[in-house]
Amino acid sequence: MAYFEDIKIGDRREMGSFTFTAENIKAFAAKFDPQPFHLDEEAGRKSVFGGLAASGWHVAAANMKLLVASFRREAEEAIARGEKPVVSGPSPGFRELKWLRPVLAGDTLSYASEVIAKRTLDSRPEWGLASFMNTGTNQRGELAFSFIAQGFMLRRSADKG
Amino acid sequence: MAYFEDIKIGDRREMGSFTFTAENIKAFAAKFDPQPFHLDEEAGRKSVFGGLAASGWHVAAANMKLLVASFRREAEEAIARGEKPVVSGPSPGFRELKWLRPVLAGDTLSYASEVIAKRTLDSRPEWGLASFMNTGTNQRGELAFSFIAQGFMLRRSADKG
Numbered sequence: 001m002a003y004f005e006d007i008k009i010g011d012r013r014e015m016g017s018f019t020f021t022a023e024n025i026k027a028f029a030a031k032f033d034p035q036p037f038h039l040d041e042e043a044g045r046k047s048v049f050g051g052l053a054a055s056g057w058h059v060a061a062a063n064m065k066l067l068v069a070s071f072r073r074e075a076e077e078a079i080a081r082g083e084k085p086v087v088s089g090p091s092p093g094f095r096e097l098k099w100l101r102p103v104l105a106g107d108t109l110s111y112a113s114e115v116i117a118k119r120t121l122d123s124r125p126e127w128g129l130a131s132f133m134n135t136g137t138n139q140r141g142e143l144a145f146s147f148i149a150q151g152f153m154l155r156r157s158a159d160k161g
Numbered sequence: 162m163a164y165f166e167d168i169k170i171g172d173r174r175e176m177g178s179f180t181f182t183a184e185n186i187k188a189f190a191a192k193f194d195p196q197p198f199h200l201d202e203e204a205g206r207k208s209v210f211g212g213l214a215a216s217g218w219h220v221a222a223a224n225m226k227l228l229v230a231s232f233r234r235e236a237e238e239a240i241a242r243g244e245k246p247v248v249s250g251p252s253p254g255f256r257e258l259k260w261l262r263p264v265l266a267g268d269t270l271s272y273a274s275e276v277i278a279k280r281t282l283d284s285r286p287e288w289g290l291a292s293f294m295n296t297g298t299n300q301r302g303e304l305a306f307s308f309i310a311q312g313f314m315l316r317r318s319a320d321k322g
Contacts, residue, residue: 032222034229035249048251056252057222061193064218068195088196090209091217093259097308099252147258 002074003086004128004153007115015066015111020054022105028058044104051104059103059145063111063134089127089152097147101138109136109144116148126158163235164247165289165314168276176227176272181215183266189219205265212265220264220306224272224295250288250313258308262299270297270305277309287319 022041029038033055036043044052075085103109117131130153136145183202190199194216197204205213236246264270278292291314297306 031226033225035232055225057218057225061218061222064216065193065195071196091260093257095258096254096256097258098254 002153003156004118004120004130005156007118007130007153009115009118011115013070013113015063015070015113017108017110018062018066019108020058020062020103020105022052025052025054025058025105028061029055033057041105049102049104051102054103054105054107056097056099056145059099059109059136060097060147062109063136063145066111067113067134086154089154091149091151092129093150095148095150099145101142101144103136103138103144107144108139110138111136113149120155124152126155127152128155129153163314164317165279165281165291166317168279168291168314170276170279173273173275174231176224176231176274178269178271179223179227180269181219181223181264181266183213186213186215186219186266189222190216194218202266210263210265212263215264215266215268217258217260217306220260220270220297221258221308223270224297224306227272228274228295247315250315252310252312253290254311256309256311260306262303262305264297264299264305268305269300271299272297274310281316285313287316288313289316290314 026039029035035055037047037049037053038044038055041052044050047053071088078085111134113132113134115130116133118128120128130151132149132151134147134149135143138144187200190196196216198208198210198214199205199216199219202213205211208214232249239246272295274293274295276291277294279289281289291312293310293312295308295310296304299305
């Protein structure tokens, strides 16, 4: 994480990749989205997805997992440089979640996040609000998942901690 | 699930409720969103959430879990009436995900889904596209979570199965 002042529109964060396996697809689906095409290869093949397909919420949760790991690496790097890691703020919401292509067993998505907007808030002088286009691209280079995330970020001027 | 022709704007589905416990909040967070305020009571209390807070993706996944259970009950009822259950279609995406209030350990959200728009598609005559306002309301009657879901629904005229 960085302070609000430290990011600029166009900044891009590569968050790494996640491989969806039959095993992790079925385990997530059994807990949160037990539809046949997420649980059974044959049902998946017969569905509009054409194969055992990851739940859209699994695709989104994998994005979050990589984002947090990416924050953690940055915090550790900051500490190693003798700096204080910046605490991330809450999110007021996300927009335009799109599952553009099926994510099937064996697919690997590479996730990235790009700053697309930022603004200060009169009502909350200690925070800025930034918007990010988050994407998941499969091993064939096809965009499979995207959404616009918004997050509050501490302003450097306000962080007296 | 119903056919596209069988739903109308304003139709509301109560999907039941889900209680977020310290245990299930931490289990989800450890897997997909390992931020301190989702993993540790003390870190939660010191955060903007004011307590051990569920990951936003956990709040969303619980919604999906109840939606699928609700579909399943309806399918079983259809079969009990001697009817063929209707297969649900894929979703092209969701809009306006909002986490309006923290969901803390001990909170129970009641989820509902209301039809807010529907239209036919020239490009896909076998499907209609419906939009739903999905909400999660806590035990104090406060709206904590909402998003607009879109889903393709089979048209009765197209289902020759």
